[in-house]
Amino acid sequence: MRAFTTLTALVAPLDRANVDTDAIIPKQFLKSIRRAGFGPYLFDEWRYLDRGEPDMDCVQRPVNPDFVLNKPQYKGAEILLARENFGCGSSREHAPWALEDFGFRAIIAPSFADIFYNNCFKNGLLPIPLASAIVDDLFGELFDGYCLTIDLANQKIITAKGKELSFEVDENRKYRLLNGLDDIALSLQYADKIRYYETERAKRAPWLFAD
Amino acid sequence: MSGKTLYDKLWEDHVVYTEDDGSSLIYIDRHLLHEVTSPQAFEGLRLAGRKPWRQSRNLAVADHNVPTTEREKGIIDPVSRLQVETLDKNCAEYGITEFTMTDARQGIVHVIGPEQGATLPGMTVVCGDSHTSTHGASGALAFGIGTSEVEHVLATQCLVQKKAKNLLIQLNGQTRIGVTAKDIVLAIIGKIGTAGGNGYTIEFAGAAIRSLSMEGRMTVCNMAIEAGARAGLIAVDDVTIDYYRGRPYAPKGSDWFMAERLWQRLHSDDDAVFDKVVQIDAAAIKPQVTWGTSPELVVAVDETVPDPASEADAVKRQSMIRALEYMGLNAGQAITDIVVDKVFIGSCTNSRIEDLRAAAVVAKGKKLADNIKLALVVPGSGLVKKQAESEGLDKIFLDAGFEWREPGCSMCLAMNADRLDEGERCASTSNRNFEGRQGYGGRTHLVSPAMAAAAAIAGHFVDVSLIGEGC
Numbered sequence A: 001m002r003a004f005t006t007l008t009a010l011v012a013p014l015d016r017a018n019v020d021t022d023a024i025i026p027k028q029f030l031k032s033i034r035r036a037g038f039g040p041y042l043f044d045e046w047r048y049l050d051r052g053e054p055d056m057d058c059v060q061r062p063v064n065p066d067f068v069l070n071k072p073q074y075k076g077a078e079i080l081l082a083r084e085n086f087g088c089g090s091s092r093e094h095a096p097w098a099l100e101d102f103g104f105r106a107i108i109a110p111s112f113a114d115i116f117y118n119n120c121f122k123n124g125l126l127p128i129p130l131a132s133a134i135v136d137d138l139f140g141e142l143f144d145g146y147c148l149t150i151d152l153a154n155q156k157i158i159t160a161k162g163k164e165l166s167f168e169v170d171e172n173r174k175y176r177l178l179n180g181l182d183d184i185a186l187s188l189q190y191a192d193k194i195r196y197y198e199t200e201r202a203k204r205a206p207w208l209f210a211d
Numbered sequence B: 001m002s003g004k005t006l007y008d009k010l011w012e013d014h015v016v017y018t019e020d021d022g023s024s025l026i027y028i029d030r031h032l033l034h035e036v037t038s039p040q041a042f043e044g045l046r047l048a049g050r051k052p053w054r055q056s057r058n059l060a061v062a063d064h065n066v067p068t069t070e071r072e073k074g075i076i077d078p079v080s081r082l083q084v085e086t087l088d089k090n091c092a093e094y095g096i097t098e099f100t101m102t103d104a105r106q107g108i109v110h111v112i113g114p115e116q117g118a119t120l121p122g123m124t125v126v127c128g129d130s131h132t133s134t135h136g137a138s139g140a141l142a143f144g145i146g147t148s149e150v151e152h153v154l155a156t157q158c159l160v161q162k163k164a165k166n167l168l169i170q171l172n173g174q175t176r177i178g179v180t181a182k183d184i185v186l187a188i189i190g191k192i193g194t195a196g197g198n199g200y201t202i203e204f205a206g207a208a209i210r211s212l213s214m215e216g217r218m219t220v221c222n223m224a225i226e227a228g229a230r231a232g233l234i235a236v237d238d239v240t241i242d243y244y245r246g247r248p249y250a251p252k253g254s255d256w257f258m259a260e261r262l263w264q265r266l267h268s269d270d271d272a273v274f275d276k277v278v279q280i281d282a283a284a285i286k287p288q289v290t291w292g293t294s295p296e297l298v299v300a301v302d303e304t305v306p307d308p309a310s311e312a313d314a315v316k317r318q319s320m321i322r323a324l325e326y327m328g329l330n331a332g333q334a335i336t337d338i339v340v341d342k343v344f345i346g347s348c349t350n351s352r353i354e355d356l357r358a359a360a361v362v363a364k365g366k367k368l369a370d371n372i373k374l375a376l377v378v379p380g381s382g383l384v385k386k387q388a389e390s391e392g393l394d395k396i397f398l399d400a401g402f403e404w405r406e407p408g409c410s411m412c413l414a415m416n417a418d419r420l421d422e423g424e425r426c427a428s429t430s431n432r433n434f435e436g437r438q439g440y441g442g443r444t445h446l447v448s449p450a451m452a453a454a455a456a457i458a459g460h461f462v463d464v465s466l467i468g469e470g471c
């Protein structure tokens, strides 16, 4: 997993509430058995004028010029500024995969859906919940080429005007993201504790361990 | 000290280890797998040279992509076929039990888990699918996970979690005739909103919940996720225990008695304290119909499509306007004037035997309205299908003009050939009415099985509580 330390990057605004994971990556792309390559289909129904299918060559497709990510001034954006309840709906991890594959590293919104929020950290994406009023301000102060700096270690965002905003992130998740650590290896450090738990539980519920 | 909630008890029973920051390693008793969210997890396991921690705790089934007709011909779509074959291959390689497409027990993962007794009271149950909340109906802690977590559970039989808060939704009194579990849960979501349960585990309680069968309880917990909660729970009672007795994977002999004793304590203590409590008058709930592109955009069948102009919140007003436009509806239009093109009875919300019976009561001796292009009944599992056929329900549906299909997710998410065409309107018993969910440009109205069957017969929505008996 790619580590996340500090990032200074262009911001793209997506001014809609309740953006669900079906919108982030429509279901026809879930048929892939791979982890990579979802970026070209990110927000597929909004981004293109035709209907997307897996394995399409997106370079040939008619794009929707009104959709924000198709506007030239947001090309290369790595920070997505969004509205409340971002990532609601289906638990598909393809949503953070698609956002990451497209090039996003962080998402700022007033709130995120639980499962999506969790899935981001597992894929090197940093979701940052900020108060609604602050997100409103950020939407208000955007201009072409607007960049933000995100400093994960110090939990700070520095705006284009030099204002500092602090944000919340769970210590454990922060540590893993800063170091790009794999969850499974960390949990397997407790293998003995897992075995002990199983032995104790088997006394109370033997049918669970009958094999 | 105050008592414990059901969620507190289930949580404590499964903690392997807790970090200083409160994140815990939680033991997982049952892991369900399907073809869509598992391939990348197996790929990760293989790449890291890891093995499943405990094979027997995993159970796999192909459901999302399977065809609901002419199964003997296999899967025509190459991408769907590849996913299903990949699941078969991975399960064979890692020694994981799988109900393959031709197995009589195959069905939607959230239908077969309880049906087989593979998910039981007191368990932690996870699956790479958000509607895993369904299994909470048996007093299990059940929630959906992402593909990285699927890999984590395969490798460690554990998950790293933080405890959620406790939300109690209390349904007081009894529902009226014609009002089902689906109407209860839609009414709850209409009240608390799709983000109302964010950060909580919801316990559904009260007289109206106690009166539900296990099937009805599963319908309610199934949609806890649409209310923003990862898990929904219902306390164990005699209904629960009777349901599980004799199921293939349920404990047997002396283990059964031991289990029964253990399960009896799976309820919130009288003095348990919840972080939030919502009271709902069950008697006031009427049959529900969603009109928008989020499950919270729902009204009673005798109401009209709401007017965005009366919504004070600007963001909400905008999404209402967008929803009306997408759905091709006008504010003020009577719900019963909405004409539908297709009807779908199925999905992990409403494809169990009781759901099919409720729809059959309405369809019996009637014919589909002329404007209905297609009405599908898709049983939740091979065993539900068999049971329904033994009761003659298939005949009732076929005589009325419905199609009777093989089990699977089908038009709930349109990953197989069953889908809506652009602009088509559907009365659906599934759980999501998002844009494009049932096919690109398709318009979904979520309803109960009886309401869906009634719409198929009338050609538009009707209030089943007015047409009477036994819905």
Ligand code: SF4
Binding pocket: B063, B064, B108, B109, B110, B129, B131, B347, B348, B349, B408, B409, B412, B413, B430, B431
């Ligand atoms: S029936 Fe629908 S909601 Fe349920 S598991 Fe299948 S696709 Fe998901």
